[in-house]
Amino acid sequence: MHESATDIMTILPSDAAKEVYETAVSHRDETEDLRRLAPKLVDHIKETGLFRLGLPRFLGGWEDNPVELLKSYEVLSSSEAAVGWSVWNNHLACTFGRYLDEDSMREIYNDPSHVYANSARPEGVAEIVPGGYNVSGRWTLVSGCQISDWFVLRCLVTGKGLPSTLGPGANLKLFFIPREAIEIIDTWHVGGLRGTGSHDVKVDNHFVKEAYAVDFDSPVAIDNPYSRLPIGCLNAAGNAAIALGIFKAAMDDLIRICFEKITPGKNPDLRDRDRIQSVVAKSKTLLSSMRCQLHNSVSVLWDESVNGNTYTDKQLADVWSASIQAATTARSMVTEIYAAAGTVSLYTENKIERAHRDVHAVLQHGIVQPHWMNQAGMAYLGIKPKGAMFRI
Template sequence: MSAMGDPLSAARGLRATIRAVRQETEQGRRLPPSVVQGLIDNGLCRMQVPASLGGLEVDPLVALQVYEELGAAEASVAWIAWNNALPALLSRHLPEAARAELFSDGRRLFANSTRPMGRAVVAEGGYRVSGRWSLVSGCELAEWIPVMSIIIEGSAPRMMAPGVPEMRMAYVPRGSYRIVDTWHVGGLRGTGSHDVVVEDVFVPAERTFSFFDPVRIDRPLFQMPWVSTVGAWCAGICLGIARTATDTLLELATSKSPVDPGPGLRDRPSVQAMVASSSASLEAARLLLIDALGDVWATCSRGAASTEMQRARLWGGTIHAVRTAKATVTSMYEAAGATALYNECLIERAHRDIHAVTQHIVLAQSWMEEAGRVRLGLKPNHPFF
């Protein structure tokens, strides 16, 4: 870990700053400068950058708690920090010199898109990349954006197998892409997830990679199964959102005056039972997620590869945590009544954000189906399981 110190304490220390500019985050549809500065100064967008390049290279369990803490403060902030993890983690496939070129500067932020929305035409020494990618979170803040493209050789896609075109991620720098203002949404409004357009930009081959390329960093963090690990971190954001919704309901229960005759919010047996049940479910889901991620991490730390059953358990814990967090937020929203309709109520924001987060492909039902296949003694269908 770098001299920046403890990232979890740093995340907790940013809470007041993040909360103070909640409305600015909403209105600007991007993170305010004070929050961006806090993330950069504390290295919270470099938790997966190799320590040799000045990154934190933190234990995945620490990263999970950081995303949970940031999610409790503001989901859009957590999302941007989490979104910076993938370009760093997947730099394990890049040559050392290219990785150093991209990640040596500790103040750089990244965005990314794994949607195969571009074309990369084979050229001497690299590729000429063109395309339009949607949902590129943090693109206005980023210095580099890796984007996914289908490889075109001659006039046709280059195939890896019948019906399977070759695809590569290419890191393109600020100034070589155009941002189209498309992010007019409810949840995760502060992430600035606009469209990005690239038009015939040359990218040298060493700044591109395939998910099937060899891993070039022989250290435990970079041996982790990347999709399930990133999914677990995203579930951490959901747990943080649910924690804030719960805490807000508990505070509201002591202050909200009943409009109708009858007991106040805190004195209603139905609310009491709901709070107890939701809290127990959330705590249990969190413990399962931590245990499953820790099991995979312990295996990779020993220099071994995680098993399919370990990954199945991690996927199960991830999707279960997400569903539990979403159900918890819904319960708190309903219990809060009309108060939860107003923007100043943290439950209102939590309700919008949790529904936006859970739309991401890394939290899709299909991963639970794959986990079930493994539990039933079958092989997973997805190559990145």
């Protein structure tokens, strides 16, 4: 086991993901049955530091080219989608920490064994009180809540003449709340991404000090190329990488089955069928091309950040459009693989069955919905995109 957070990221995140791969595969059934990551799997991910990638380097984070993160999400998701999703979700919760002052950042992220969860849905209310806020609410779909130590939850701020409902003029903030203030409500009874443990969570009148409340306009305490990267489109890119990992798992499983399955009687074996051959070739090409475009567009943003440049709307649009296209292509191809494989796709012993459920769940996330492609198109056509997260 690594001794400290700063020791952890001496290896590439993609190599750390490869270390976790077999552990994730061997605990797939337990993760599915528990509806959360298996305990031994959680421990292994903690040891590699993959839960802390979004933090500054002095807290064990990556702080380098984010393409490495995309590679790690893809590897992890090809082993078990819930693992890629959980690491990606932790990255966002850690990224939100960039808006804390440095002392608060050290307080919340000081323990290398901690795991983080978040919800950007403004499903809570924070009443202004002396020294901070009283937070109450119930948030849905909080992935990894059972294994997390800190939560970043978004609320509508009320009091001092502010609007008491969502809409024009509403003041929204993110609040950092410890596990002891969280009640978990067992709601995650689903098919896809079952192992993410995305239950509802509830907070009842918990005081949050002023320093632990931030928004997207808060100053960034640690100024470096990584902390200047946009949150929205890189979150979309991470989601797309998860979908690509699931796509790869389904494709590889189909190829494996083709070599192992012998068809009785006079019918041709799977690998001798025209449809299967076409699907495999199409899958290989689309996976490589979608991955290449996604990585290239993110690399451009990294280079601009390293050089201290401001991103253009077209550069951001490149990441948004590459992300949405990669995710939707992955979903389409997993469905095609599922159909082409025939009855073998029905059996849970094959990854294709799980991949089909998981990839559809991944694309239910708001960060890869079709309207982001419209926003990208606006940028290409010289129209200013209006999406709230387009530039953040």
